[in-house]
Amino acid sequence: MNAFPVTRLALVLIFCLFPAVLLADALTGEAEQQATNWPAIIMFALFVAATLWVTRLAAKRVRSASDFYAAGGGITGFQNGLAIAGDYMSAASFLGISAQIFASGYDGLIYSTGFLVGWPIILFLLAERLRNLGRYTFADVASFRFAQPPVRVFAAFSTLAVVTFYLIAQMVGAGQLIKLLFGLDYAYAVVIVGVLMTCYVLFGGMIATTWVQIIKAVLLLGCASFMAFAVLAGFGFSPEAMFAAAVEVKGDLALAEGAAPADAASQGLSIMGPGGFIKDPISAISFGLALMFGTAGLPHILMRFFTVPDAKEARKSVLWATGWIGYFYILTFVIGFGAITMVATDSSFLAADGSLRGGSNMAAIHLASAIGGDFFLGFVSAVAFATILAVVAGLTLSGASAVSHDLYASVFKRGEADPETELKVSRRTVPVLAGLAIVLGIAFEKQNVAFMVSLAFSIAASGNFPVLLMSVLWKNCTTRGVVAGGTIGVVTALVLTILSPAIWVSVIGNETAVFPYSSPAIFSMPLAFLTIWLVSITDRSGRAATDRAGYPAQKFQAETGIGAVGASGH
């Protein structure tokens, strides 16, 4: 295929221009900020240079739709495990969870466990079947024996919903982080993220997206390991000593705020157990459901199972991913407690009112500075930015596949699309999604977007996951059943989230929330399953008969991998 000469030129241009833009703007920033930001800028420029080089190499290998969507099925289990871990270790988990531990101690660990336990479930119930049944998107699997248009339309819209909310959260996070770390204007930061991720996805497809993710995962794991090691070394490798120091710091802070000595001591100790993060049992269980099963419905994560050659590698990749993610969360736990002992006691990291300089998410970043000075601060800042960049690239690719593979090729062209045109549609969707991400990122600058990641998880757990599980495992499932159940799950999750405190009170500004719980999953997820079941068993249409008759063949392929789309020739 004749490659894009214009796009190659654009790549070169961006390569040359971006460091210049970065430097130019840093120079106009405040003098004090600029001095501390040089290492970060250089480090980030190095990362960008390395990843664009990888993209260039990948661009030469992206020839077919399979290369673009699924890296030609040529990723190994180990590599895919790292890439999945990379997708999962977003800036939200690195900065967000360490910040949560910094603020309230133990509660952050509850978050981490929920994020992790979805993985074993994916492995036991879905990973191998996904690989055996699908090619590019999870809709391939969900619609395997069903009428294509309705299931694909559902899957594409729910993918776009998940991707959009996740993207907004990442873009806003990126903008704020870069503004703070590099002294760059918020809008510039968002545009840089948008343009760079377009380069990765547009030219390098899944191959580049995977390798960018792997590079970033290694960097992030390396720097988190170093931070946790340094923190523990400071306490003679005794976690008890670290916890005791953190409890003392929290107690002293409470004393300084005027609490009675006994109260202060108990406030200090409160960081060692579950606190106010989860207010009521229903919210606790609901939130747990969303985290656990949401993972099994995130389209940009499910997509990664199509990049390995067979079910065995898919299986291996989950083991690697679970191992790395678990290790990472344990590191984050140490980093959070380390930040309590090293950051909360150092006035140079605090604003006048005692809060963290640069916002509550900066605990890990300040800790990096406390441990390794400006150089290491620069390194960690660059890695945090790289993290966002890699995650948005994966999200964009997933959104683009939903548009081109599910909507264009399977619905609009009724499965008769020529692969080259499909690829072209995919590539044209990428800049559109990037533009949308930039616009939304700027529009939501001043909004509290904390709820958006958990909203994405709720939608995934209430729509994609029930549809996928039932279509793969239940023989009486029908087209109508999955479309009705999935749609009701997604809509319920969305509506209940809007009515919940996170939006109804915090964003819209009403007095009390209509829906009092912090997560809708406990209602929306069972409702989706129930609808799928009820609609399917009452479905007497001719299509339903075809759907049910298709189950044995689907099951055979899902269990054996015979007939599965294998790795392409290179």
Add this chain to the structure above:
Amino acid sequence: MAIEQAEGITETSKSLADMANDERYERLVTRRNRFAWVLTTCMLAIYFGYILLIAFRRDILAQPIGEGVTTLGIPVGLGVILSGIALTGIYVIRANRVYDPELEALRREYDA
């Protein structure tokens, strides 16, 4: 069940239909799926046991172990993470050592 399975597959190939109806194949799939569901149940029980403790009896998790400040919640929380990794490992080892070779042997026999 066996006849029903055959019907869906006959279009593809005769030998595949035979394999789908082979008792050894059916037993393999049943065993593998049962194993996967047992592990799923373990994971759900561990995680939601933990969540229910947080929801209803957080005082248990806030109990110190030993003399220091370290609470029971720390090893329990880390244990939930490690158990997830361990269960994943158990499945992978069993699938690689037992299920894969059995399926491979069947595939060779039926030339699939």
